[in-house]
Amino acid sequence: MPRLVLIDGSSYLYRAFHALPPLTNAEGEPTGALFGVVNMLRATLKEAPDYAAFVVDAPGRTFRDDLYPEYKANRAEMPQELRAQVQPMCEIVAALGFPILREAGVEADDVIGTLALAAAAQGIEVTVSTGDKDFAQLVRPGLRLVNTMTGSVLDDAGVMEKFGVPPARIVDLLALMGDSVDNIPGVEKCGPKTAAKWLTAYGDLDGVIAAAPDMKGKIGENLRAALPRLGLNRTLVTIRTDVPLAFGPTDLALRPRDAGTLRGLYARYGFTQALRELDGGTAADAAAEGTLRNTAAGYARSGAAPAEAPDPALGGKGEYECVTAPEALAAWVERLRAAPLFAFDVETDALDALRARLVGLSFSVEPGRACYVPLLHDYPGCQPQLDVETVLGMLRPVLEDPAVAKVGQHGKYDLHVLRRYGIAVRGYAHDTMLQSFVLNSTASRHDMDSLAARYLGYTTTRYEDVCGKGAKQIPFSQVELEHATGYAAEDADVTLRLHRALHPRLEAEPALLSVYTDIEMPLVEVLARIEANGVLVDADELRRQSHDLALRMHEAEQRAHALAGRPFSLESPKQLQAILFDELGLPALVKTPKGQPSTNEDALEAIADQHDLPRLILEYRGLAKLRGTYTDKLPNSINPDTGRVHTSYHQAGAATGRLSSSDPNLQNIPIRTEDGRRIRRAFVAPPGRRIVACDYSQIELRIMAHLSEDPGLVRAFEGGVDVHRATAAEVFGAGAPEAVTADQRRAAKAINFGLMYGMSAFGLARQLGIARGEAQDYIALYFARYPGVRDFMERTREQARERGYVETVFGRRLYLNDIASRNQGLRAGAERAAINAPMQGTAADIIKRAMIEVDAWLAGQGGRAAMIMQVHDELVFEADEAFVPELVQEVGRRMQAAATLRVPLVVDAGVGGNWDEAH
Template sequence: MTTTAPLVLVDGSSYLYRAFHAMYKADLRNTKGEPTGAVRGVISMLRRLQKDYPDSPIAVIFDAKGKTFRDELFDQYKAQRPPMPDDLRLQIQPINDIIDAMGLPRLVIDGVEADDVIGTLAAQASGDLPVIVSTGDKDMAQLVNGHVTLVNTMTETMMGEEGVKEKFGLPPNLIIDYLALMGDKVDNIPGVPGVGEKTALALIQALGGIKDIYQKLDQVPELSIRGAKSLAKKLEDNREMAELSYTLATIKCDVELELDLAALTPTEPNKEKLLALFQEMEFKSWVEELASGEAEQGGDPVAAPASNYELVLTQEAFEAWLKKLDAAALFAFDTETTSLDYMQARVVGVSFAVEPGEAAYVPFGHDYMDAPDQLSEGQVLGALKPLLENPDKAKLGQNLKYDANVLLNHGISLNGIAEDTMLQSYVLDSTASRHDMDSLALKYLGHSTIHFQDIAGKGAKQLTFNQIALDQAGPYAAEDADITLKLHSELSSRLEKHSPLVSVYRDIELPLVPVLSRIERNGALVSREMLAKQSQELGEKIQALEAQAHDLAGGPFNLSSPKQLGEILFNKLEIPVIKKTPKGAPSTAEEVLAELAHDYPLPKVILDYRGLAKLKSTYTDKLPLLIQPTTGRIHTSYHQAVAATGRLSSSDPNLQNIPIRTPEGRRIRKAFIADKGNKILAADYSQIELRIMAHLSEDKGLIDAFANGEDIHRATAAEVFGVELDDVSDEQRRNAKAINFGLIYGMSAFGLGRQLHIGRNEAQQYIDLYFARYPGVLRYMDDTRKLAAEKGYVETLFGRRLHLPEINAKNGQRRQAAERTAINAPMQGTAADIIKRAMIAVDAYLMDEQPKAKMIMQVHDELILEVAEEQLEAVTNKVEALMAGAASLNVPLEVGLGVGDNWDEAH
């Protein structure tokens, strides 16, 4: 080789897994739902190496499939490693294709590992030129010498001989001995039992390598090592294991390779192929580099974009921005506040962006010591109020519902909510784990934003925004507006390719933002006194159950300790173990106790105890703490961009989980009361998912049953069990109800059998009878599975798309779970769309006609309103009509209505 630049050998297998896990939380995917995080991570690392070593030959080495010589030496070698995750397996081929298109040699040698190929190439090159080994694997430290250096591009660290000594306390030539003594759990190298990192290090530092240690075993008891007296015998008894471990840990540096160093010379990149691959992966910044023809080789794909951010401290500068905002067809807007609690938060500054890269932050509430002079709150918000309240001035934001809520604390009603990037991302792919701005910027723009913790700190010492210095607050806040504007451009272009998704976004999600804001601000009136009384009574019942459990166990124990409970159940009482935890301990999980409770009294008591303790801690104790002192009401937060199906979720408190199946749970709903002169109106869709199933499957039997107003569970029982409607027993109806709901949730015969306490074969007969009577349902399920496998997603009646990344997974359990989701998601998602459409319609009626009524909660398929008694009949009739008309199905939408002084009475 003619080059004098170092040879760079990349441990591809090491970076493959590290990149996958590093990018796992960001859950990067393209619009097809295909995972792309590992691809991005590995290729970013290679591009970084190309930039750092522009004149170097770079080769990428991966492990080959199949066994190696180490497996022949020790059949348990790497036996504990879990199989490659499906999301990672899907990314192997794209990574290989991109590396090849980059012109980089890619090596995979059968019978040996990537480490051995790297070791051999490093040995071959060390006489001619320096070698850089790019890896995150500690085993590679044994290769380091005067010619070989390790570099970790993910941590930006280099390690030569002195670096190895500093990190491990040993020179490179003793790393194998170190690994052999302590073993390696990742590779399942056994080592010497009882010898960990500290003991291995102390032994080697005192006596030398393994050969020296075994020659000096008589000196081991005299060493200042914990357990030194018994250590010599452990070493002697496990000598063969130590020697085997030494062989397993040694990187082979004499592999017979059918290539020489000259073959590692890179070729010219295939830019056309690279462009196509980057477009398929949707790596926008890299696509732009290649498409523009201006990109330098390598380079950091997450470089900060050019920006012009302004900190506005004068009236003159502020007025200049007001003119820009007034002239803009759309501007990005964001608030910076003192708290995440929208009822308590105060705005301390606002940011805007009108063009990509052009943004400003206008502070007025930063009150730290030595803070520079700022415009006043009255100057800023007073000037902005007409603009923000103007419905004809289009605003863009990221989670604008929060901004709308906090502005109300300053007497400003935000109108003109035209775009929301959080909702755009959610509609594009609801299965993505995160829709926050930082994650979206990384996913869609390849840009790493300034994180709040970077400027505010962490934990108890974290600053509120008013305490943050303006030289840090300004760029952070302005970037928020700028990135929101750039994200909108990117997400809009993706959404516009799918008109049904545009409709979901424009007609359902965006109009719902002000509706939810109003419901949150309305809040629900809660009786503190009633909750206090319930909490006391629950405490007394919990104490009684604890005493009962102690009697049954034959002595006191901590009922909240799984370990102590396991000892009592499975050792002392000798109850059979029916399931174990991943670590091998007998499980005391709820489903295990529920099964044991059929035959043993203590598990039943434990379940009752857990249920009441959760009610007390989660609701009767906590709800009073969430009552806002200024309103006397609880103000939950509704989340549009969490549940994959489109359903709303809520927090502080989570209203969706307030239990209803037990008397104690229902009593909590009694504490949600109507104000004086009002009643609670609860309007609940009846069996909406079964009605949607009838519509989607077009099954004549189901459609007729609903059209005739029949009790669907009784009708199903009559069909399945072959009896007249009037002759259906209560037990047959219960079984039919379990079948109706079980099948739409993808329940198997085994699951149905467990629920009905019958055998699997009998349960399968019920299912077969059901499908024989309702063949349209079976046809719908089969067609849905096939369509989902072809497209990778399913859709609701209104076009909401639900991606299924594991619908074609090789792992049978994951694939079957995805198939169950494919069947149920269109029903759950359509139900979510319908209740949202109903909320929008009811809110429009309340806003237009101004009756003495307000929506105060939404839970599952139910809307809860607080209505003045004198207008109860009119409001009830109108709400029923609007909800029934929220969708047009082949079967009628039926709305159950209830009225009472509290939520439980109304429900």
């Protein structure tokens, strides 16, 4: 069946402009929107449609302006940065061979609607490429919507799922809702859910209008008030499908591309990947080299990380083999041994690597060629598979050979699974998730699907595609071998291709390559060992704590009812709003996005000094969070095979490089409250062992002293004095640190840490309970005493604006896409991140380096101690009692040697029968 693609050019230009950072080329010309549109067009061309058109609005009034003079009256003028990209966009579109359509008196939507229905009537399959919800009214068999920016597809079922009404009722839905973008007022307070509910109940817009007199409540009043304009709304939102056109769908064949024009435009605007694709990856490199270098500089000046155009080299699906015979497996083992590097992946029946069964393995030795070795597929009629022990016996020598390099995607999971099956993988040399993360932690998600789309221009087969989703999802062991092979072998294939795409980029950046090879890759196996070690948890103690928390929650609830004068649900925001703001008359200082009084934590904190009830609700919520997150859940996290809790650490989680953990999350257990410390008491050592906690002291402040080179801060740390007392003595003129009061030290501590996190005078005033002017005076005094800190902060902001990123001491980068944003709030947030990220990131790098060294030392200690947790700046161990003194000394020495700063690193150590006692 022939295919027609109609591209909503105006929509995509605006969406690309707002979605992408403000990129520029070497000459400073804006290119962000242009870059986005060009990549969408290239993706469309790869699908080889029979007919296509790029449709844009013509200048001048349309029939909708005549019907409703206020139509789109609230739209701001096109930003100059966007206007400058319209002409080059049209030049590139034309050079690519797309017909460009503009029709006076109507909108691009109407042209698309007319062509789409005409084509569908002629048996042509139609795709409308847009992100505009209005087009959902056109959907029908043979006509679908594709949002190229997100990859989402809307057919009949998709429209129903997304909007709650079929395509035939979309016009009615839009008429009721109105459209703020086009300045069409709908029924006040009527959102998509309310509109869909009405249309379901009353059939169509006319049915809703007929039912309006009997509608109850405020929403009924709003509907009746809007009745006079609903008919006009319906006309305005209806896409015309009868526009007289001098051409039809079959007149829209693509023209041959104008390679010469494209080459010049791509080079001018710095579209390196598009240029490489145009010339088959070989020509124009020498001619464009200077331009491409300058383009990178242009990106840096714009404050954005260089965007990546997809690599077209991947092409279609590879050749994938299902291995079910010993001879075939033996041949693959030889290929693996002979390869300079191979990719591997495991398929299992569960997400928990410490409990999952191994269902199969996949391998790839060259792009486009991979195999899948099924082991435990068990659906009816499944063909025989090789025995697990036979397969692992044949694979063990090559998997455990450190001289044979391997690459994986989030390979820590695979290492866990294979370890449980008796294979200790060695030679794990590369991980594509970590390559992407080190290259640019904020550019993309780092899962395989996202990386393949970004760097390879390739859409992978998703797990849901072969296993289904929701209640109908089946385990991978029940997937037919043909489909399982296509999915699993593709994982290995794409992993190898990603490595080939990503590793050269790291090699081009020596500092980033060092972060990857010296920190992130060695850490993979360290974290795998920590996770496998796990931590012993006293379930009975947690159950006692849960019982106590439940009693205290009940008591808090009863006190809250007494304060309110009646029973109510402390879990219900609506009831809380009524109690706090209607009945007690407290001021609503924080609002929800919809303008309602908020009852979130900030809102309650803001009014906690005006009545006891907000504070009591915060207390109740704190208890409920501890119970729901920890004391109730931790016992259920105990692995039945090991009797321990095994968290999962994430290297590619926090953009600054800090580790995070989940299932369970051990990073957020409170330490400053008695209840949080009680939870830590449930983390215990077995008989004959002790818990040892080694913690960096004030590491981020020490990094600030190193980076700022401020003499006062450096002197304080070199002298081993309490830096908060030293700061208080400087800021408040107390003389010697010993003369500083407790309140002065508390204020100095708030300033020391607050400035690192970009705290304003308002935030400091709120934290200390003082006037904003007084807080501003404190900050001014601080900078007067520590001018090096002020200079560092300003220098860092300026460097971030110039380069688009900041770096840690070890060269890790954090790109700041909003550092040149037109939005002041986004820009201010990026500036705060620019100051904080070098300290947080350097602290993360330091403890990772320490973990690697400590782990290597522990390997030779015969199991006398094990690293069992990493939490913020702390390493936690379980050790034989007699070994504790040596452990404390050796771990402390290695943690202090993990970095050489201008001030000493200090490590505090504690020992106890449980984690709390070790502090």
